[in-house]
Amino acid sequence: MNNVVIVGGSIAGVTAAGSLRALGWTGEITVLSDEHDPPYSRVPLSKGILAGTEPAESAVLPALPDDVRVRTGVRAVRLHTEGKTVELDNGELVPYDGLIVATGARPRRLAEVGQTGEHVVRTLSDAENIASAVVGARTAIVVGAGFLGMEVASTLRHHGLDVTVIDRDPPLLRLLGPWLADLIVGRATADGVRFILAPNGVELIGDPVRGVITGPGEEHFADLVVTAAGDLPNVEWLESSGLPLAGGLVVDDRCVVAPGIVAAGDVAVREVLPGLFRRTPHWTNAIVQGQAAARAMLDSDTAPYEPDHYFWTEQFGLDIKIAGELPLEGAPEVMAGDPDELSALLQWRRDDRIVAVAINHRMPVARLKAMTHA
Ligand SMILES: Cc1cc2nc3c(=O)[nH]c(=O)nc-3n(C[C@H](O)[C@H](O)[C@H](O)COP(=O)(O)OP(=O)(O)OC[C@H]3O[C@@H](n4cnc5c(N)ncnc54)[C@H](O)[C@@H]3O)c2cc1C
Structure with a gap:
């Protein structure tokens, strides 16, 4: 494999590109993004950037290594798996040996x-x-x-x-x-x-x-x-490709779609129960899957990735961090602080699962996640 093409230049695609290099792969990497801005994080768009308390530049993602080519303003319109090319909106065919799909989602x-x-x-x-x-x-x-x-x-x-x-x-x-x-x-x-x-x-x-x-x-x-009525995965450009689509592009537990094709982030769905496919449209998942997709691209025997159910939100003076699988049934155990004071560390137990939640409670994310393994 000499060249990997990544379609989608947001957190999943950028993470996959960086991970290929971090794993020591030295072949050609091209990231294709239909946005004109350099890769940025969406997370502050509804928070600090919209509030005017953070400049737009603060959302820009750290630059990729110089030997990763990022092409902005180019849109993939079709995938030709038999010829191994991505067709762009300007008619250009971009050849690939390995393909990483990270086209995310758009608002409904x-x-x-x-x-x-x-x-x-x-x-x-x-x-x-x-x-x-x-x-x-x-x-x-x-x-x-x-x-x-x-x-x-x-x-x-x-x-x-x-x-x-x-x-x-x-x-x-x-x-x-x-x-x-x-x-x-x-x-x-x-x-x-x-x-x-x-x-x-x-x-x-x-x-x-x-x-x-x-x-x-x-x-x-x-x-x-x-x-803000939900989102739709960007899979239309894959419709004639023959790849498995079920409310997103179907990946297995290593982010593999088909030989030489992997996917990550908001575009990817996994079968969680027979016939039931689910996306996990969260930041941490896009990173974990981006890393897993890169590993699977380089090693077909790579182990399944560990899903990371970490999520956070900031609203109405509440900074809420959640580690574990939602939703939360019943009332929590208070581990520290006081919910009435709007500052607390909480946990919900159901069967053998723990979900840990920090509300306006300063604590390293790794420790919050560790509570779910107790
Ligand atoms: C306003 C906002 C706030 C959020 N806040 C949080 C939060 O607080 N916590 C949290 O965990 N998650 C949050 N999220 C979710 C998180 O941002 C997403 O899960 C994450 O952006 C997914 O990354 P991705 O790379 O998979 O997809 P995306 O970010 O959707 O990126 C996909 C990229 O691919 C491009 N693309 C699409 N189709 C094509 C094509 N055919 N050709 C070329 N390029 C294409 C798109 O334009 C886009 O640039 C938030 C999302 C939004 C929108």
Whole structure:
């Protein structure tokens, strides 16, 4: 193998490239990215960058070694596995010996085709667009009360906007379980955020979008509408490739898709139960899978990777770090601090599993993760 092509230049792709070099591989590496910015982290886009407390430059990922070629502004449109080439939007065919797919995901949009003005948060320019729209705005609607929607709501409150969050489901409940969801929603409500439940879903109104319908006669208007209604894996360019797709590109426990092809990050799905495929669209997973994909590319006998279920979120004055598999059933054991004081170290036990959660509690992440092995 002389040349590896990595499609997708975000954390999974960049980690895979760096790992190939760290493992001593000296062949040619090309990273293809359809974004124009150099590789950056999305994590601060809904937090410090949107809040205006962190400059956009702080999101840029550490540079890759000079002998890794990063091509920005090029989009893969098709994969030809028989000829081992990636077809780009300019018609160019990029040959590969080994291929790493790291094309991530994009926001699921709610606007009708051609309807303008729906804000989402996935890229630097999305965050910049919201930051511009915030100027002069007084009210905002956030559709989607998952981690991302709640972080955006928190940041828009920080900007002094009157914020309403709308979702089909109770905020964060499915993701976090009742105890932690209640704690966060309590803080958000105390901070002035209004929640609306829309069990039948929503429709965006206006062009440009200026509000949301949640049911007959239930129209809600705002100066700014941001949707955070989930994401879709970027797999369309693989549809004619014959590679296994099931709500993402299917990988095994070593991140292998097919001989000479591996995948990592938000684009990858694993079969967690027979017939049930699941993505893990989190930062730490993209890193762990990026490293595993590089190992598997170089060694077909490599061991399965250890999934890392670490996740964190910052919202409404709560810095929450979670090690272990969600959601959390029932109430936690308090290991240190006091949840009523909004600073605590907690653990949830179920069968032989422990999930450790630090809320505004300073502690090295490695120690938090170690609690889950107790
Ligand atoms: C606003 C925001 C905040 C987040 N906060 C947290 C957090 O606090 N904690 C946490 O654990 N996770 C967080 N996440 C999730 C985390 O950022 C993602 O899991 C991570 O970015 C996944 O990385 P990835 O490299 O797999 O995919 P992506 O980051 O989606 O990158 C994929 C790259 O591939 C490019 N691409 C796609 N298709 C093509 C193509 N055909 N040709 C060329 N290039 C292509 C895309 O443009 C993109 O640059 C957050 C995500 C967002 C959006």
